[in-house]
Amino acid sequence: MVMHKTQSHRRDPASSRFVRALGTKRAMEKIVNDFVVNVATANGTGSQSSNLIILHSMFEMGVPVSGKNLFPSNISGLPTWFIIRASDRGYQAPGDGTNIQILMNKDTWIKDLEGLEPGTIVVYNEDVKMPVERDDCVLLGMPMTKMARKINPKLGRLIANMYYVGAVAHLLGIEEYAIEKAVKAQFKGKEKAVELNIQAISEGREYANENWDFDCQFSVESREKDPDTFLIEGNEAIALGSIYGGISMLSWYPITPSSSLAESVINWLPELRSDGDGGSTCAVIQAEDELAAAGMVLGAGWAGGRGMTCTSGPGISLMSEFIGLFYFSEVPGVIWDVNRVGPSTGLPTRTQQGDLSMLYEASHGDTQHIVLIPGTVDECFEFGWRVFDYAERFQTMVFGFNDLDLGMNRWKTSGFTYPDSPMDRGKVVRSQEEMDSMPEYGRYRDVDGDGIAYRTLPGSGLDPILYRGTGHDEDGVYSEDPQVYHDTMARLKRKIDGAREQLPAPLIREEEKKDLGIIFYGSMENTIVEIDDMLEESGLSVSTCRVRALPLHSGVEDFVRRHDRTIVLEINRDGQLFGIIRKEFPAELIPKIHSVSYSDGMPPRARVYSDMILEVLEGL
Amino acid sequence: MLKLNVLELEKSEYTGGKSSLCPGCGHDQISNNIIQAAWENGIQPEKIAKMSGIGCSSKTPAYFLGKSHGFNTVHGRMPSVTTGANLVNKGLSFLAVSGDGDTASIGIGQFVHAIRRNLDMVYIVENNGVYGLTKGQYSATVEKGSKKKKGVANQQAPIDLCAMAINLGCSFVARSFSGSKKQLTALIRAAMSHRGMAFIDVISPCVTFANNDESYKSYNYVKANDEVLHILDYIPHFSPIEEVEVPEGEYQEVSLFDGSTLRLETLAADHDYTDAVSALSAIHQSEKAERHVTGLLYYDDNVPTATDTLGLSETPLVDLTEDLLRPNPDSLEKVNSGFRS
Secondary structure (H helix, E strand, C coil), rough: CCCCCEEEEEEHHHHHHHHHHHHHHHHHEEEEEEEEEEEECCCCHHHHHHHHHHHHHHCCCCCEEEEECCCCCHHHHCCEEEEEECCCCCCCCCCCCCCEEECCCCCCCHHHHHHCCCCCCCEEHHHHHHCCCCCCCCEEEHHHHHHHHHCCCCHHHHHHHHHHHHHHHHHHHCHHHHHHHHHHHHCCHHHHHEEEEEEEEHHHHHHHHHHHHCCCCCCCCCCCCCCCCCCEEEEHHHHHHHHCCCCCCECCCCCCHHHHHHHHHHHHHHHHHHCCCCCCCCCECCCCCHHHHHHHHHHHHCCCCCCCEEEEHHHHHHHHHHHHHEEECCEEEEEEEEEEEEECCCCCCCCCCHHHHHHHCCCCCCHHHHEEECHHHHHHHHHHHHHHHHHHHHHHHEEEEEEEHHHEEEEEEEECCCCCCCCCCCCCCHHHHHHCCCCCCCCCCCCCCCCCCCEEECCCCCCCCEEECEECCCCCHHHHHHHHHHHHHHHHHHHHHCCCCCCCCCECCCCCCCCCCEEEEHHHHHHHHHHHHHHHHHCCCCCEEEECCCCCCCHHHHHHHHCCCEEEECCCCCCCCHHHHHHHHHHHHHHHHHHHEECCCCCCCCCCCCCCCCHHHCCC | CEEECCCCEEHHHHHHHCCCCCCCCCHHHHHHHHHHHHCCCCCHHHHHHEEECCCCHHHHHHHCCCCCEEEEECCHHHHHHHHHHHCCCCCEEEEEEEEEEHHHHHHHHHHHHHHHHCEEEEEEEECCCCCCCCCCCCCCCCCCCCCCCCCCCCCCCCHHHHHHHCCCCCEEEEEECCHHHHHHHHHHHHHHHHHHHHEEECCCCCCCCCCCCCCCCCCHHHHHHEECCEEEEECCCCCCCCCCCCCCCCCEECCCCCCEEEEEEEECCCCCCCCCCHHHHHHHHHHCCCCCCEEEEEEECCCCCHHHHHCCCCCCCHHHHHHHCCCCCCHHHHHHHHHHH
16 A cells, blocks of 8 residues: 555555655656646635646746646536646647646545546645545645644635645745745735745645655756746737727627636726826727627727627627628627537536637628637737737628637747737728719729728718618618629628638648648647647658638648648537538548547647547548 | 708708608608707717617618618617717717617617616617518517407507616606607607617507507507697707797706707696606506506606716727827837736
8 A cells, every 4th residue: 555654654664665665766767847737626715826826836947837727617616627737848738647636625536536547646635534545646645724724714725725835846846936936926915915825835845845755756947937938818818919909899798718808808908098188998898798799899890999899609609690790781890709618508617619610600691701710829919909900901700719728728928029010990981082082982882803892980971871781782772683682792702702811821830741731720739749749759740730710821722732631630529620621622632631620628638639630540 | 942950951961761661651750750850950960870770660760861870780789789889989979760679579688788878879669569571460569458450459568668768767768659740859859969868769650560449559549548748849059049939837947968958848747757756657657547658758867878987088989099099019018027027
């Protein structure tokens, strides 16, 4: 039986020898900056602060680290896990297994314990009083709640979480200055909280040091930290991007996982968007539902403003009628979809790329929408401002596609880059002189041949029309004429097709040997390097192509042409991008394009996808 | 010589396209009253935004104010589109037309929330108790016992939009009848002078599907059962002395936001338009008597509008230049360094 050197077992010489032996043996082959820590807690116990302190302290030391919060749809009590991965190779996926497991939650205790690989280091809160029956693991207990109650009886339950921070810091060798900085950042300005939590972490560290005779084989080692880097959630990056994109109206209805996007806009507006006299240059309104939120964006765009809303899949379903009206009446607007797991209410707090095909053709009748798909927090910021330019240039509703993983987890950036071009307000006739210079103005007359007509704004008095979702001719007048309808729909198709080469081009990383090409998008960016490495271990030469917008850029088709075989890799069940490609690409290319698609709500694990890719290739 | 308004514009500057509604439709009379009211009030046509949803009534913005921009949106969702436009351009005067299907059924949520926010708009419901465009199904405002031309009498309780609006704190609530030209024009003019949500429920008979005498919203029925609260005179701020004769009996004056006045020559002495309970009582009494109470039911000039509460820039947001819409590069450096420290 593997023993941990605490309390009842402390005097067992056999067990402590065994632990020492196990530890010493592993210590000989120290594994630096390459491990996974999994923290199991209950929602609402303040564990998020503890987890972020571990994450940020390692980041502070320059350790390449990523964190995934797996939380329930619940305010308090249900289980939650936080996965921290350190990887000198820069891998950011959750990894295949757990090296250090923290057990705090009695509800998941048994199952969490059962699922561990032999040899896993288990740090557990003794005060939970649950059995720890895994002879093949390293078991390290600590009376976390009791110790926490000693320093503050009232806040004991919350502070107990800081003791596992101390334990992890001890095991991995996280330096004190880094912990201190992370705690200070976490409890900004709250001196008492900083002091209390640092005390708890130190006590945890000391306890581990004094009571655990175990030399952990995993450790962190400082790397030179780029002083420009910091961690940020994708949703906040989009929020900042939209503020620098000149957003003038945000309407929103709360829904996980998009609410933090709207709330970030609200938080940043006072500092960044005051007019000098204390007035805000952006209106924010919490709508009564998603239908109204979309309607408000439509109204703002029609009136000449830069309107935006953010939601998740269920919201898009509700907004679909308005989305058709945007498309057909040609009004600019922005809708961000932070994907969660569908269908229906699905798994509201888990991640998926499940809305892509819905966004591309949302609403009844023939429609087609521009979709921007960031894969990094830098792109979240960049597409956050660019999306308004596309919406106004093409006079249509443009989607931003994000997911819970990229939106609500923290990712690294070296800082955001200021917009490199002035705002593109599109074709708007703003004066009588401009109007007079147009030979035959009509709201929907394609004078430039790009499918984009000129519009006028309410209040201008310039050639007013009654906008409508009914059939209309080039002057905007109601029409059921077959030719007029047909021509309008053909022009709309031409207009959106014309966007292909103007949208963000795919990012391609190509091998000389054009053996296998992988097409992917969005948050899969954070796992692709690891998948690529796994595949290359089996002798494959792998090129990758990250799609960043719909409709697809010609570069994607060229990528397929250049490669013997292509895989379209996605986090959903049906291969939604594969479906779009199969529909739009020339028939002769289709036989060499294959779908690998998998979704279980978890952030993508590299091994799952690389195995599936190998399986598909074997079957060819 | 043609008559001109205070802006020296002819009435033809306020007209629209040819109506495609059934001949004799109450909605066309309301359109005429809208044209008359906007012209008499001397509103610049280009500063008006015409808004509507879907249905017979929602088609009418094509038939009035041809010099104004407008949006014929989707069924029941006009209020949200108006909200978005209002937030970015509070300089526009929003004039919205909806129907009883559009507002009391599919759009009741958006109606409720537009009132809650006191959206600065004129909201006219052209209320005939039936869905016209889909050929005469009952709507949610039809009275219990009322019977349309075909089918059986309605057995469900009606939704009274005025009572609902008052309960929600709407700042201007009135009911009128498409056949009462003087009353309706005065109410629309007053609504245009109000700042905030001005709601007018206008009973407007459907000549095709529900103009039989058993229908409580038919011409004959309303004519015979109109419970008029007061005789209305609108006195515009730009010519306070002309047009109106001082009545002999008792009267009250309502001061409106733009300086105009609505004079109420009292008929029902016990009605107090500043008291929600009095207004609700008038509605319920007339409902019980199977009659329609018309006039200014409720008024409150002390409710902040949707844009008042948001702390927005004085300049309408659509008129802001790029230097105000996009923060400068230094600010982004500050944001970045804030995250780094």
